[in-house]
Amino acid sequence: MAKIEDLIDQIEDPSLREQVASEVKELKKTKQFGLVFEEHIPETVSVFGYPVRSGQIVQNRTTPDDLSQFRVLKVEDGVATVIPRGTDGPEAKIPVKDLLVVKQFHEQVFCGLTPVGNVRRGGPEKPAHVVINGENFHALQVLTYAYAGKVDCIYIDPPYNTGDKSWKYNNRFVDENDRYRHSKWLSFMEKRLRLARHLLKPDGVLVVTIDEHEVHHLGVLLDEMFPDAYHQMVTIMNNPKGVTQPRFSRVEEYAHFVFFGEAGVESRPDDLFTFGGDTAGEKQAPGWKSLLRGGTNALPSDRPNMVYPIAIDPKKGRIVDVGESLKERGEQGLLDPSEYNFLTPEVDLTIGGFPVAWPIRKDKSLGNWGLGREKLLDLAHRGLARLGKFDPERRTWAISYLSAKLQDQLEAGLLEVVSRNEDTGVLSVRYVGARDRRIKTMWHRSRHDAGTGGTKLLGELLGGRQFDFPKSLYAVRDTLDALVVSKPDAVILDFFAGSGTTLHATALLNAQDGGRRQCVLVTNNEVNDRDAKSLAGTQRGVFKGDAEFEAKGIFEAVTKPRCETAIKGIRSDGTSPSGKYPDRYLSDHNYEDGFEENVEFLRLDYLDPDLVELGRHFNAVVPILWMASGSVGEFEEWDGDAPWSLPDGSTYGVLFDEQHLAQFTKELESRPSVTHVWLVTNSEAGFIEMCQALPEHLQVRRLYWDYSRNFTVNGRGCWADAAGPQGFPAGGGGRPDHQGPSSRLDRRPKLSPGGGSFGTDRRRQDGHRHPSPRADSPGRPSARPG
DSSP, X not given: OHHHHHHHHTOOOHHHHHHHHHHHHHHHHHOOOSOOOOTTOOOEEEESSSOOOTTOEEEETTOTTOOOEEEEEEEETTEEEEEETTSOOOOEEEEGGGEEEEEETTSOOEEEEEEEEEEEOSOTTSOOEEEEESOHHHHHHHHHHHHTTTEEEEEEOOOOOOSEEXXXXXXXXXXXXXXXXXXXXXXXXXXXXXXHXXXXXXXXXXXXXXXXXXXXXXXXXXXXXXXTSEEEEEEEEOOTTXXXXXXXXXXXXXXXXXXXXXXXXXXXXXXXXXXXXXXXXXXXXXXXXESBOOSTTOSTTTOGGGOOOEEEETTTTEEEXXXXXXXXXXHTTSSOGGGGGGOOOOTTOEETTEEEEOOBOTTSOBOOBSSOHHHHHHHHHHTOEEEEXXXXXXXXXXXXXXXXXXXXXXXXXXXXXXXXXXTTOOEEEEEOOGGGOOOOSEEOOGGGOTIIIIIIHHHHHHTSOOOSSOOOHHHHHHHHHHHHTTOTTOEEEESSOTTTHHHHHHHHHHHHHTOOOEEEEEEOOOOOHHHHHXXXXXXXXXXXXXXXXXXXXXXXXXXXXXXXXXHHSSOTTSOOOOOBOOTTTSTTOBGGGOOSOEEEEEEEEEEOHHHHHTTOOHHHHHHHHHHHTTSOSOOXXXXXXXXXXXXXXXXXXXXXXXXXXXXXXXXXXXXXXOOEEEEEOSOHHHHHHHHHXXXXXXXXXXXXXXXXXXXXXXXXXXXXXXXXXXXXXXXXOOSOOTTSOSOHHHHGGGGOTTOTTTTOSEEOTTSOEEOOTTTTOTTOOOSSOO
16 A cells, blocks of 8 residues: 555646545545454354253254254244244254254353362362363353453463364364365454453463464454554474474474563573573582593593693692693604503693693593693683692592583573682682573473473373373463462463363462462363264264263363362372473472362353343352352352352352341351352342441442343443453443542442442432432342242
């Protein structure tokens, strides 16, 4: 376009130039620059077990190769009468148990969580990690209710869109022949990233790993979605053997880092790139290398040019000069080369009046030095070679020098010069402190190898079961370390959890520094194409929703057992994994030792909206309340009769019956650990009034109004437009605002993140407060759930 404008400037006729410029200006309004893709490709999810009703769109789960959709006409006696979607017929009858309800992402859905297991090893006060089995788009909607503005770091490893059927869009595997492959992937990512942004703190960080198939598209997408963020890309060497490709063999992948607000990167002992940098910081001063050569090629005849006397100044401890080598003396005819190995060192020799050191071995035979004469003198002049103690048995001195590797580290800034000895001229060097070294944008560490740190480790934890392309545990750990090492209470989210590496890495980081970081994982239970076809081809046919089918899914077969084994140190079959973590992370810590962590495993369920409205899905909602209050202790189900719920050791409470407010408040006074309270009421005025009776430190929210509003906003795809500056629904607030007016009545309503109290404390001209006319509107269900 800039070229066109340059050409326009060359038009001599002013009138014509103005007309053309005007037309181009209009064209620019319609022409899209930057990343162009089909942004609104519809996306759906097929739900097993959701109530099948007239008017719904469904699929037949027993025909996985035929994903035709049908509209339900009626349901009678467990059989649905359906017609092909978008037609008037023909009619067909399909058992309800064989139907999957199809939900488009723009439709409103209500989601809940069902516990499917846990591990408790971290003590009752340590926050639990959360692992959710479900479609991640809808799981993100759930998480916006519990974690909006609370997440420090999002680390995701999405499908790489390589064309090998590694991911699904609308229940179909996407392969290289799909002409909309890139658009589908970008649309898929854009929807989820837009929701995920609102989970991050103002100074949060988003990390997305990717390979060459979508690295550039992803980079442009991130720039367009988050123009105010600081965006940087890191290259990670994750496969030193290389991936065979038609031309170059690929050894790397990439990580896009998106920094919001004042987020930054911690300086660490290892910059993850410099050769030898992974050992820096393990000891304060580096080890100097002995000049006397050992091992092979250590005889005088092996390297006669390395056998020479070194003049020593014993008083100052200096290397002064060097004499002729055996090779030089042999070339002069002074020595017979065949006698090199049998020579007796001239220990009484002097050079310039100074005694000499010879390369004499422990058996008192002659050996050779590890450096040539010129190199040794150069190092001595620079203070990088030093004289040790005199050995009266061998009648020589120990000499050492800074190896080439350490010299490179000194040049790279990994080592620093502390001082120079005035007598000897030798430098004192030490490793640079951790806070002085920045991590590089190229990571080259053997521990980041996805083979040894990923596939091999995972195979050991799972007892041989395989998962395609797991991340190296240590690559993920090093990523998190760079971002949250100084945040021991950080919340970390991974909504493409795969094999669960991010939770494992979080536990490893916590074990190193005693942190209480919490990791939230989301993964579906996708069964790979090979296993799905094999199960469908059995004599009786096994399909989505069947227990045998679901057991092959990634959550059931990989994510959950991997996390359980990593934390407990024992596999599901009772055997122990063999191996240990690197000492650089944890000294003498074996896989079987596990970690002192808590984990809660949950399944995402789709709830009947009518029952949600009636308050009959509390037990599916309570895990979300528990998460919103910090995931501490355990949550408890409601029996339908108790007036309130205050689980022992947890930090939340729920009042079901407002008639028991006084007793509930008294109970709260004896529970200072409780930080979050939910009040079940349909009356905004009643909610405000109850808030006045509760302790001021509590964060108070209203059920089920704010819960349903969360999914109303997200379900219609307008979260981004409706969000306020902190990512919460506009007008609804998010977290308690204790900076408002001093009046309790003015301030307390702001404690409702759901926003139910906003607009209800109205002042009329008479100066009196009056409840909103919307309160207790007719036709609403009773305040107490049925």
